[in-house]
Amino acid sequence: MSKAASSPTARLLQSSRLFSLPRPLPPPLLETLTAGGRFRASDTATAPYPTHQAIATTPTSLARGDWGLKRALPAKATRHQTTPHVRIVAQDTPEHITDFASASDHTQTVQKWLEMGVPIVKKQPTRTSYSNSNRKPPTTVFSADDSTDPANPSASRWKFDSPWIAGMQSGEFETYLEKVVSGKKKKAAWKNFLAEAMVEDRLATKRREAQANGEPLSWAAAEEMRPSLWPTAEEVDKFQKELRDNHAVDNLSSELTRLISSFLDAPGLSSTAVANPGKTQDMFNLLNDLDTDDQFADSAPPSTHPAAGLSHLQTNAIMENHPLYGPQAHRAPVLSRVVRPRSGAGSKEHVAKLGVAGIVTNDPVSSNATSGFGSRPGQQKYDPDYMANQIDIDLAGGNKMWVHPRTATIDEKGRIRLEVSRANNEAIAVKTGNVQHIHEQRAAADRPMSSPRMPPPGNPGNAKFGFSLPDRRQPMRSQPRPPRSPPRARSLHEENESEKRFRDLMDKGGKQ
Template sequence: MATRSVSPGGALLRASRMFSLPDPIPAPPDDGSAGNFFSNTATLAFPTHQVITTLTSARKQGDWGLKRPLPLKSTTKSSNPMIRVKAIDTIEQVTDFTSATDHGMTLRKFQELGIPITMRRQGTDSSTSSIGLPEKSVFENEYDFTDIHPDKRAEALDKRWKFTGPWLAGMSQGEFNEWLAREVRPKRPQFREFLKKKIASETHGTLARAALDKGESAPPPIDPSSVTDDQLIDYVRKLRHNNQALYDMVGQFLDLAPLKPPTTAQLGLPSQNTSNLEYREVSNPYAEHGPPITHPSAGISYLRSSMYMENHPIYGPQKQHSAVMARIVRPRRQAQALPAKLGLAGFIVDTPLGDTAANSKSAAKDIYDKIDPTVVGGAKVWVQPQKARVDSKGRVILSVGEASTEAALVAQELIGNATCLGAPRGENELSRRGTTAGSLRARYRAAGAPPMSSAQDYGLRP
């Protein structure tokens, strides 16, 4: 494809921030679980605006590539210059911008963890039953595709993540009523046409099979417009008594996201009321908790696997990935049945599952139970980030395990807080030997060797 020639001025304008900044995406949906307690200035669960930065020299002049230079007082102090532009120009003739270090640094910290985004395993509803099971990357070719022919959309139902219709299980009753009135009701004539096409193809299929059995040539395809209204009414009546077939038709027509049928226990109805309902097995990984609102990776990690080994310069390949420090953002309150919440790389995560220190009630591990104001910087624990996924609301759900003692020790040694195997620290050894340039030169001269070349030899110094 030949690129369209653009004038130099046009190319400059296109590349400018004024035109290349994307429109903000909608803010995370509020599910109302926080009740009436919320803050409208809290950091959102995902960024809605593009984060922009600039070079140091340009920043000193306030040049961020925007229409006008930004004030130096508020933009030159940060060591991580990141801003988000809410409006390039306003009626007051100012550029509306705020700091975007919150999301920018969170992204950097997350990418430092080096974990891929995985899909939820289908059929594992509770998180405890699937602690150690392997998961698939969201970038698997089998699941990661959006370019589907409209006629083949039904076939790919078990693999897709993008649907034009809503996920019915995630709608409240009021939303559902409104959707029915606004979106579905005007489409009745189109649905009848859709059903006529189905009837035509089904009758043609049976006729062709009968002809094949008799050894005759296949009949010509039936025109959907030749299907009579009586045939349609009969077909609709039949559909009404087969819930799965009806749902398949409606789901194909509206391109609904797949649903996982509830079990009898979840329904809470007497079994004679539900025994005449038939369900087909649904194997889409997003059927139970809803399809994602973005690409399932949300663009925060492009890694496909965490099956790599970390190498330590002295101790060699490590069994575990390096342990990370997590902040205890909120201690456990047993009276209110509130579990402890950890903060890892700027994300709130749950404490490790299973038989770990976070779940024991022993007094030795009361770091999870109390706030000790004497601890500088707040209480922190070493954890092992295991996997991450993006849920249907676009939030990043990290899961962590307890860090093994060795991994935590090696990680502590790397930041200089501990020594492994009793080995002296590298810098101590260096300072003890005292290998400075001056001492080297003195030793060289003492050995009686010819004079070393110096600045004087080259005539640089008198």
């Protein structure tokens, strides 16, 4: 139904908040239940993904409390928010109120997430055994190469008609077999499906023969031939028997498996396993393929699109261009919060938990490589191991760590699994503006023999600084080195020294 065709009233209603707000998703389970049936949870905690639509309003309407809803929202609760976004829990209740809550938690998270520029990649196999030696580089979920692959039509899909059979309990599976699969209609459809598969098979043979004779079969001729190739019921039964017999030998890589999964529209098994029926290769290879090729083969099917609408970036191979120092080898690091250090409250964990842009992830370095067990290092030194080890009670703002966000995947529960690495020291220096020591080191390296050690220009070691701005680096080098301040929390909108200098330069240039 198009909007233009409907009546003015219908159009008004369709565009109103009353009708345009989508139904909320079921609430996600925050805590997994233990065997004892006890759990800790909070009903007001931020969910791992938003379940309600967040709505905003114009400043003028906000002042009046007008959110396009049945009644105005109280200005006291919304007017003084930095980000006035609300989610509507109920448009109207028996108590004659509009139930709403702030949605800033998720809108701010999205804002921070977008600033990081993380691409979402396909899920990597979880196994880290020897069979993973041919581990592929991460590929984006938007890559087009899979969707054009006719041999594996299900590879780029994430939504299937069939329920997740592997996740069914035995009773559920019995019910599914009884109610869905073994119905009369479904059986007839299966026979029809087999007959169609046979026709395609026979047509392919005809085409091959015609090709061998030198006169390729035209599309019209093939269509004409189609009805004559339709098999009888006995032939279909015979074909089915053959498939079953082959399945006993080939197991999961058999033709029958492929046909059934495409008939039920279930997530398929790997393309390589299906493409080589009858060839029982090395079992490890097969298992490996089952794990790597199809993302959804052995885990639950995803509940969202693999990118979850969070990012459309296809790569993180981006070189950032700093306004003063030129192209950088590393992207600007992000200051993350150590939400749970390795040791604390009697428990000792393998890795610390970091909060990067409000999303919890694992510290990439485990406790094996620790060195920060001593006392607090000097104020000047930033030590990520020390930050990850335990809470520093004297550190204002809590433990923080610089990280580079790399890639992310969305798991089957819709949670973001962010992969980070610890930040490069030089990248931290550039980010915080404490670059004096880098200049000094470079000058010291250049002094004895000037050019041969220098990498060619345009490389990370010898960045092209451009010529549109006056080169202010020389006076900087002659200055005494300023005392370095300890790492501190820096909000996203705060300027650092170099940015300030850059702005000053631009101001001066504008005046001239």
